[in-house]
Amino acid sequence: MTDTAPQRDPVRVLLADDQRLVRESLGTLLGLLPGIDLVASASDGEEALAMADQHRPDVVLMDLRMPRLDGIEATRCLRARHPDVRVIALTTYADDESVLGALRAGARGYLTKDASSEDIRTAILTVAAGEAALDPSVQHHVVAALTSDGGRAPDPRPLAAPEFPDDLTPREVEVLRLIAEGLTNAEIAERLFVSPTTVKSHINHLFAKAGLRDRTQAVNYAYRTGIATPPQ
Numbered sequence: 001m002t003d004t005a006p007q008r009d010p011v012r013v014l015l016a017d018d019q020r021l022v023r024e025s026l027g028t029l030l031g032l033l034p035g036i037d038l039v040a041s042a043s044d045g046e047e048a049l050a051m052a053d054q055h056r057p058d059v060v061l062m063d064l065r066m067p068r069l070d071g072i073e074a075t076r077c078l079r080a081r082h083p084d085v086r087v088i089a090l091t092t093y094a095d096d097e098s099v100l101g102a103l104r105a106g107a108r109g110y111l112t113k114d115a116s117s118e119d120i121r122t123a124i125l126t127v128a129a130g131e132a133a134l135d136p137s138v139q140h141h142v143v144a145a146l147t148s149d150g151g152r153a154p155d156p157r158p159l160a161a162p163e164f165p166d167d168l169t170p171r172e173v174e175v176l177r178l179i180a181e182g183l184t185n186a187e188i189a190e191r192l193f194v195s196p197t198t199v200k201s202h203i204n205h206l207f208a209k210a211g212l213r214d215r216t217q218a219v220n221y222a223y224r225t226g227i228a229t230p231p232q
Contacts, residue, residue: 012039013036013039015030016044018065018066022063032117045062045071045073045074048062052081058086060078063090075106078106079105086108086130092114109133110134111133166209175188175192176227177228179219185203
């Protein structure tokens with residue numbers, strides 16, 4: 001008797017981009033990727049919504065700069081109509097405003113148009129599985145904006161690990177600050193666009209480095225080291 005692994009259905013993908021050349025080239029690329037099924041293409045946000053109603057894709061690759069209805073608003077409308085459809089924002093520009101706008105509208109991933117075929121495939125499969133996927137070239141924009149004052153004025157100066165006590169990494173410091181704000185693991189994961197498992201891993205690492213036993217000690221540690229400020 002021979003065991004065979006169950007065959008997974010391909011991820012159904014809708015592509016939305018106003019540039020015909022981009023649609024055709026990306027469409028050709030998607031057609032060659034294993035585990036991906038391109039079900040439709042749209043030339044603007046309104047057409048993307050209509051195509052999503054018709055084809056019910058698993059994932060939408062959504063260009064952010066399109067006529068009639070831009071990708072951010074189209075993402076917001078799509079998420080309201082079909083909450084189970086995941087959106088990956090797709091753009092040429094890796095600027096803070098469009099990154100955060102897309103993610104706040106409900107996108108679960110963000111790719112620049114020069115991403116490799118493997119990066120695109122990985123992002124689609126990751127988002128289809130319920131995880132978040134960010135292009136490394138734009139991830140620092142998101143981190144900077146989320147750790148700035150209200151996400152409106154990112155501090156361009158990078159935070160170096162040696163500035164933090166006990167060799168904490170910048171991401172561990174971010175997690176610690178959010179713990180000090182009273183956020184749960186699930187809330188931290190949503191804020192940082194990572195999985196709860198990743199958050200738990202960061203917490204375990206920072207607890208081990210700082211010799212902490214629980215969240216109460218972590219909050220006190222954050223206040224004592226100046227990583228977080230006690231509420232007034």
